[in-house]
Amino acid sequence: MLDLAIAVTAWTLPAIAVLALLRKSHAVVYIPNGSYGVVEKLWSLRGSRHKDSFISLHGEAGFLPETPLGGFHFFFPFKYRIHQQPLITVRGMAYLFARAGRPMEDGQTLGRWPGGVDVTDARAFLENGGQQGPQRKIQRQGAYPINTALFAVLTEEAIHAIRLGEDGTLDAVHQRICSGKGYAPVILDQDMVGVVTVHDGTGLDHGEIIAPAVGTDAGRPETFHNSFQDIEKFLSAGGRRGRQEQVIVEGTYYINRLFATVTEHEKKLVPIGHVGVVISYTGPQGADVSGSDYKHGQLVESGQRGVWREPLQPGKYAVNPFALLVKEVPTTNFVLRWQEGRSEDHGFDTNLKDIPLITRDAFEPVLGLNVVVHVGQDDAPYVIQQFADLNQLVEQTLDPMVSAWFKDAAQAMTLIELVNKRAEIQAHALAEMKTRFAKYKLNVMEVMIGTPRAPAGDRHIDMVFEQLRARQVAKEQIVTYTSQQEAADKERELRESEATAAQQPALTASKVAIQVAENHGCAELARKTKDAEALVKLAEANARQTKLQGEAEAARITMVGNADASRITAVGTAEASASKAQVEAFGGAEIALRKAVAQILGEAIAKAQVPLVPNVVMAGGAGAQAPTVPELLTGIALARGGFGSLAGAEPSAAGGRLPGTAPAV
Numbered sequence: 079m080l081d082l083a084i085a086v087t088a089w090t091l092p093a094i095a096v097l098a099l100l101r102k103s104h105a106v107v108y109i110p111n112g113s114y115g116v117v118e119k120l121w122s123l124r125g126s127r128h129k130d131s132f133i134s135l136h137g138e139a140g141f142l143p144e145t146p147l148g149g150f151h152f153f154f155p156f157k158y159r160i161h162q163q164p165l166i167t168v169r170g171m172a173y174l175f176a177r178a179g180r181p182m183e184d185g186q187t188l189g190r191w192p193g194g195v196d197v198t199d200a201r202a203f204l205e206n207g208g209q210q211g212p213q214r215k216i217q218r219q220g221a222y223p224i225n226t227a228l229f230a231v232l233t234e235e236a237i238h239a240i241r242l243g244e245d246g247t248l249d250a251v252h253q254r255i256c257s258g259k260g261y262a263p264v265i266l267d268q269d270m271v272g273v274v275t276v277h278d279g280t281g282l283d284h285g286e287i288i289a290p291a292v293g294t295d296a297g298r299p300e301t302f303h304n305s306f307q308d309i310e311k312f313l314s315a316g317g318r319r320g321r322q323e324q325v326i327v328e329g330t331y332y333i334n335r336l337f338a339t340v341t342e343h344e345k346k347l348v349p350i351g352h353v354g355v356v357i358s359y360t361g362p363q364g365a366d367v368s369g370s371d372y373k374h375g376q377l378v379e380s381g382q383r384g385v386w387r388e389p390l391q392p393g394k395y396a397v398n399p400f401a402l403l404v405k406e407v408p409t410t411n412f413v414l415r416w417q418e419g420r421s422e423d424h425g426f427d428t429n430l431k432d433i434p435l436i437t438r439d440a441f442e443p444v445l446g447l448n449v450v451v452h453v454g455q456d457d458a459p460y461v462i463q464q465f466a467d468l469n470q471l472v473e474q475t476l477d478p479m480v481s482a483w484f485k486d487a488a489q490a491m492t493l494i495e496l497v498n499k500r501a502e503i504q505a506h507a508l509a510e511m512k513t514r515f516a517k518y519k520l521n522v523m524e525v526m527i528g529t530p531r532a533p534a535g536d537r538h539i540d541m542v543f544e545q546l547r548a549r550q551v552a553k554e555q556i557v558t559y560t561s562q563q564e565a566a567d568k569e570r571e572l573r574e575s576e577a578t579a580a581q582q583p584a585l586t587a588s589k590v591a592i593q594v595a596e597n598h599g600c601a602e603l604a605r606k607t608k609d610a611e612a613l614v615k616l617a618e619a620n621a622r623q624t625k626l627q628g629e630a631e632a633a634r635i636t637m638v639g640n641a642d643a644s645r646i647t648a649v650g651t652a653e654a655s656a657s658k659a660q661v662e663a664f665g666g667a668e669i670a671l672r673k674a675v676a677q678i679l680g681e682a683i684a685k686a687q688v689p690l691v692p693n694v695v696m697a698g699g700a701g702a703q704a705p706t707v708p709e710l711l712t713g714i715a716l717a718r719g720g721f722g723s724l725a726g727a728e729p730s731a732a733g734g735r736l737p738g739t740a741p742a743v
Contacts, residue, residue, distance in 0.1 A: 103155030109162055111148035114223035116141060116161040116240060132242075133178050133204060133228055141227035141240075143200035165221040166231050166238045170262045171332060172217040173255060175230040175239075175248060179203065179210040187278040188337055191215040191310065200225040212251060214278070214309040216334045234261035251336070260335030264326070271396045272326040272340040274306055274333075279319045288360040288401045291324035292317050305331055306338050323360055323401045346390075346397040351410035353455045354390035355462040357403040358383050368460070375463040385463045389455060405467060407458035411523055414472060416447035416480070426472045433481045435488035435530065437496055443539055445484060446528035449476075449511065457519035464518065471518065479514060483507065484527075493542055496530055503527060 364382030
């Protein structure tokens with residue numbers, strides 16, 4: 079047994095020594111499957127490492143670019159050193175720092191990564207012009223056998239690198255990335271936008287503050303950088319260093335934080351009932367489209383620098399707040415209150431107060447006022463261009479203008495007129511404010527004034543109002559008394575109606591009797607009316623008969639008269655002819671006259687029974703010839719009033735006499 083033990087020991091010790099020698103010489107190396115190795119060539123007949131790199135690309139001493147994976151590997155003894163390390167696991171993003179390669183150009187921040195080169199192919203990186211320093215390329219989730227002699231791989235957990243000495247640069251870069259949460263992708267939630275600031279590339283032109291958007295067309299894959307995730311394409315598209323006009327929206331983005339940092343901002347919400355007036359700080363200079371009548375500034379088309387003529391409609395917009403400023407302007411009616419201590423939610427009237435007035439009768443009330451204003455959506459850019467925002471519009475223009483108008487109006491009225499003419503003042507103010515506000519592209523919908531009230535410590539106005547209230551109370555009392563009187567009248571009418579209702583049977587019977595009597599009366603009246611109509615008809619018939627008889631009698635009389643007239647005419651004519659013949663037979667007209675007179679006298683004497691011998695004797699004057707008997711008779715007849723008065727006539731009291739006769743003796 080002892081011999082066997084000595085024999086085993088004799089064989090074991092050399093075997094252990096050989097294994098130890100092999101391990102020390104790195105002639106045989108076993109690499110577990112979860113690891114890989116970085117090979118360092120310790121010596122070479124071709125000399126030391128290349129002057130521009132410590133990576134051995136042509137057989138010289140140095141680190142080999144290739145990294146052997148898991149398994150057994152055989153090397154020339156004592157010529158190589160194998161740095162075994164686990165595969166580099168990347169959970170979010172990993173950053174690469176190249177220790178060898180071409181130097182970066184002036185102004186370059188990150189090293190350019192050769193196109194089509196894998197991160198595990200160190201030889202291809204160096205042979206295709208890879209640059210040393212922090213790289214634009216980042217590595218995403220996975221496990222990689224990266225040559226940590228050439229690349230320092232920075233992950234959130236550690237810095238994976240073969241330490242070549244004190245390397246404080248890597249620690250500084252690692253701290254910088256950690257502070258900016260750069261090992262995790264950019265994740266934007268809903269309603270958020272990301273503003274990107276690029277730290278590499280060509281700088282902005284003088285006077286520019288925002289880099290223009292480039293490479294946003296997915297239809298051009300050679301320049302489409304997919305929201306700053308492909309740095310090389312961004313730069314080849316002409317991307318500039320600085321804050322970018324283009325923003326990123328909801329989603330996950332793998333962006334190299336050494337190349338670009340991202341700040342989150344809320345999307346711009348233009349609520350319903352508002353429009354957003356856009357003020358752009360970037361873009362080309364545009365021509366003024368406001369018109370020659372507009373003197374308050376320039377308006378430009380959308381996309382140009384300045385105030386955009388077209389506002390944003392209600393909605394959400396991914397707006398870069400460093401490139402665009404959006405001013406909300408309400409397009410619904412909003413109220414401006416000139417009332418101390420009261421304001422609307424919009425805050426435009428926060429600094430407005432009651433308007434102090436002075437009336438014609440030296441009272442100093444204060445007046446509360448509400449003005450309803452509307453801004454048209456097309457007019458909103460003009461308003462913002464003039465006043466920058468609505469607060470300045472209200473405080474710098476509307477407040478002094480409205481206050482001045484109401485002060486002027488109050489000075490022309492007494493306090494009582496100011497109270498009683500409220501509706502008139504309100505209507506006049508509305509018309510006036512419409513005209514004045516229209517100059518500023520504002521529409522006044524309503525002007526509503528309150529009741530003038532006394533300022534603090536003033537009792538005079540309250541006394542006037544108390545007197546007015548007392549006067550009104552008296553008027554209301556009159557109305558009350560009148561109403562009470564009407565109520566009493568109505569109550570009396572009610573009582574009468576109740577009494578009437580109680581006597582309704584008797585009233586009904588009396589009404590029926592009245593109606594019966596009325597019916598009898600109507601029947602009698604109808605009968606009498608018929609009788610009267612019959613009498614009228616009879617009278618009309620009799621009258622017509624009488625008229626016809628009268629007309630017949632008149633016609634008869636006319637005919638008889640005409641016949642008598644004709645007869646008399648004929649008789650007269652015959653008598654005239656006879657008289658003429660008689661006259662001519664008596665010897666002339668005078669003789670015939672005398673004869674006729676004598677005949678008449680004779681007839682008169684006979685009828686009057688006058689004494690033939692007169693009681694008086696008439697004689698003419700001295701020397702006068704005594705009248706004849708015919709002359710005397712003629713004189714007597716004439717003295718008694720003519721021939722017609724001889725019969726039965728009395729002599730006159732004066733003893734009438736004939737002309738040319740003497741008075742009686």
